[in-house]
Amino acid sequence: EATPEIRSFEADVAKLLHLMVHSVYSDKDVFLRELVSNAADACEKLRYEGLTDAGLLGDDGQPRITVTLDPDARRLTIEDNGIGMSEAELADALGTIARSGTKAFMDKIAGAKDAEGSQLIGQFGVGFYSAFMVADQVEVVSRRAGADTAAAWLSDGLGTYTIRPVETTDAPARGTRVLLHLKEDAADYTQSFKIERTIKAQSGHVPVPIFLKEKPDAEPKQIADGAALWTKPKSAITPEEYKDFYRSAAGQFDEPALTLHYRAEGLHEYTVLAFVPETKPFDLFDPDRAGRMKLYVRRVFITDEAQILPRYLRFVRGLVDSNDLPLNVSREMIQESPVLAAIQKGVANRILSELDKLSGSDAEAYLKLWDNFGPVLKEGLYEDYARRETLLGLARFKTTASGGEWRSLKDYAASLKDNQTAIYYATGTDLDRLATSPQLEGFRARGIEVLLLADQVDSFWVTSGVDYEGKPFKSVTQGLADLSLIPLPEGEEPAAAASDAVNGFIAFVKEVLGDAVSDVRASDRLTESAVCLVAPENGMDRQLEKLLAGAGR
Numbered sequence: 001e002a003t004p005e006i007r008s009f010e011a012d013v014a015k016l017l018h019l020m021v022h023s024v025y026s027d028k029d030v031f032l033r034e035l036v037s038n039a040a041d042a043c044e045k046l047r048y049e050g051l052t053d054a055g056l057l058g059d060d061g062q063p064r065i066t067v068t069l070d071p072d073a074r075r076l077t078i079e080d081n082g083i084g085m086s087e088a089e090l091a092d093a094l095g096t097i098a099r100s101g102t103k104a105f106m107d108k109i110a111g112a113k114d115a116e117g118s119q120l121i122g123q124f125g126v127g128f129y130s131a132f133m134v135a136d137q138v139e140v141v142s143r144r145a146g147a148d149t150a151a152a153w154l155s156d157g158l159g160t161y162t163i164r165p166v167e168t169t170d171a172p173a174r175g176t177r178v179l180l181h182l183k184e185d186a187a188d189y190t191q192s193f194k195i196e197r198t199i200k201a202q203s204g205h206v207p208v209p210i211f212l213k214e215k216p217d218a219e220p221k222q223i224a225d226g227a228a229l230w231t232k233p234k235s236a237i238t239p240e241e242y243k244d245f246y247r248s249a250a251g252q253f254d255e256p257a258l259t260l261h262y263r264a265e266g267l268h269e270y271t272v273l274a275f276v277p278e279t280k281p282f283d284l285f286d287p288d289r290a291g292r293m294k295l296y297v298r299r300v301f302i303t304d305e306a307q308i309l310p311r312y313l314r315f316v317r318g319l320v321d322s323n324d325l326p327l328n329v330s331r332e333m334i335q336e337s338p339v340l341a342a343i344q345k346g347v348a349n350r351i352l353s354e355l356d357k358l359s360g361s362d363a364e365a366y367l368k369l370w371d372n373f374g375p376v377l378k379e380g381l382y383e384d385y386a387r388r389e390t391l392l393g394l395a396r397f398k399t400t401a402s403g404g405e406w407r408s409l410k411d412y413a414a415s416l417k418d419n420q421t422a423i424y425y426a427t428g429t430d431l432d433r434l435a436t437s438p439q440l441e442g443f444r445a446r447g448i449e450v451l452l453l454a455d456q457v458d459s460f461w462v463t464s465g466v467d468y469e470g471k472p473f474k475s476v477t478q479g480l481a482d483l484s485l486i487p488l489p490e491g492e493e494p495a496a497a498a499s500d501a502v503n504g505f506i507a508f509v510k511e512v513l514g515d516a517v518s519d520v521r522a523s524d525r526l527t528e529s530a531v532c533l534v535a536p537e538n539g540m541d542r543q544l545e546k547l548l549a550g551a552g553r
């Protein structure tokens with residue numbers, strides 16, 4: 001037999017492994033979820049490839065995952081009859097990290113505490129490598145569907161791994177076997193009740209049946225039925241089951257803030273099961289972050305890259321299972337399909353209307369959701385003109401009148417002053433600083449509410465020509481604010497017309513500042529401060545100017 005070739009892990013993998021091997025995280029159970037989810041993915045990939053190449057399935061068309069315990073040898077094996085990996089694929093998949101989120105993960109985890117650490121591992125789905133939290137040696141033996149060779153990958157997670165060809169008789173007939181030599185302190189992962197409970201809780205709803213063997217020579221016992229949860233009627237699913245499904249499908253540890261499960265009928269038939277998380281995913285603003293909606297066709301997983309939802313709904317997790325997309329169409333063709341277009345439209349509309357409903361039925365829950373995802377939803381205000389109105393209706397703002405609470409534009413419109421023709425806003429990076437800005441003094445004196453916009457995205461949508469009920473959005477730092485038309489409360493005097501003394505002073509300031517300013521004038525805006533900076537009427541908003549300058553424009 002050839003001596004196995006020793007290879008080094010990519011630098012990032014080595015770092016990640018170091019974290020796993022020396023992990024002090026209390027919640028190590030996630031490794032099981034990751035390995036089961038890989039096994040299920042492999043079965044789904046085979047199901048998909050089998051659509052066009054039935055030969056791959058051979059005489060074993062039933063996908064299955066088998067978990068085998070060996071308490072005496074302190075071993076745990078997870079085997080699937082899915083797509084499998086060739087020797088090259090093994091090296092590629094289990095020696096590198098392709099995922100873009102990993103760098104962000106490493107940065108975050110460096111400063112994380114114990115409990116946060118395991119949450120992070122769950123969120124990032126650090127995948128296969130989490131096996132090294134519980135094992136001091138991991139062996140992966142795999143045979144790709146249709147291949148007549150097999151290969152084994154072996155590592156102790158300390159920097160190197162080996163890959164060698166093995167006899168097909170030493171490998172699964174098809175698919176992958178992952179064998180963990182458990183660390184001493186992880187011996188309880190050979191206890192069948194613990195494994196059964198953990199798998200049911202974490203992976204009970206993966207779409208592949210799972211079997212458990214208590215000992216290498218024991219009879220396999222089915223512990224999960226592999227029935228797709230979303231195909232069951234709503235009335236047959238408990239909140240607990242939805243939650244478990246959400247957690248295993250989304251890799252989250254929180255509760256779903258919103259669960260949406262429905263069947264669209266009529267021109268197109270499809271089922272939607274979607275969740276809004278309770279907490280913010282770490283990579284919400286990662287430019288590479290893709291949507292997290294999976295596309296199934298009649299229960300066969302097709303792709304998670306169909307971009308079912310617009311970017312500003314990228315925090316929604318879940319799936320769509322279509323009845324009328326053709327199964328044998330390629331992933332690329334699906335993108336062009338009018339059926340997909342109809343689904344995209346329908347699902348986005350439905351999610352927005354559910355959010356609207358929630359804002360009416362449970363304001364507290366809605367505001368929490370807005371707190372987390374409002375900055376993302378607001379991207380839709382300039383990305384999706386067609387739904388702008390809906391999104392403005394969903395938007396909530398901190399304002400000079402809200403005392404720290406959220407207000408809707410409807411609230412704002414209801415408290416417009418006489419002669420007020422615009423919705424005023426101030427943009428900045430910090431709410432507290434915004435609230436004390438001198439630009440607001442004249443507005444305060446007249447009791448005019450001003451939206452305080454402190455998210456990056458705000459500078460973009462407010463300048464995109466948007467209006468609400470015919471009222472344009474206008475920056476308090478921009479141009480003359482026309483405040484003189486709006487009366488001061490009774491008993492307060494408007495500022496006297498600029499006196500000679502003031503005019504003389506203005507001339508002096510203009511001379512001193514020269515080209516540094518385009519104008520200097522007396523203003524209604526200030527009541528206490530002496531001066532403030534404003535942008536010209538048709539110029540760029542100051543906050544946007546700063547952002548663009550920061551972006552090197």
Ligand code: ADP
Pocket residue numbers: 034038039041042080082083084085093094125126127128129175176
């Ligand atoms: P992810 O599942 O997010 O891609 P993982 O670290 O969990 O990341 O797995 C890395 C890759 O290893 C997978 O994308 C897949 O190509 C391969 N892989 C892992 N487990 C299996 C398996 N049981 N069968 C086939 N391929 C697998």
Ligand code: MG
Pocket residue numbers: 034037038125127128
């Ligand atoms: Mg995985």
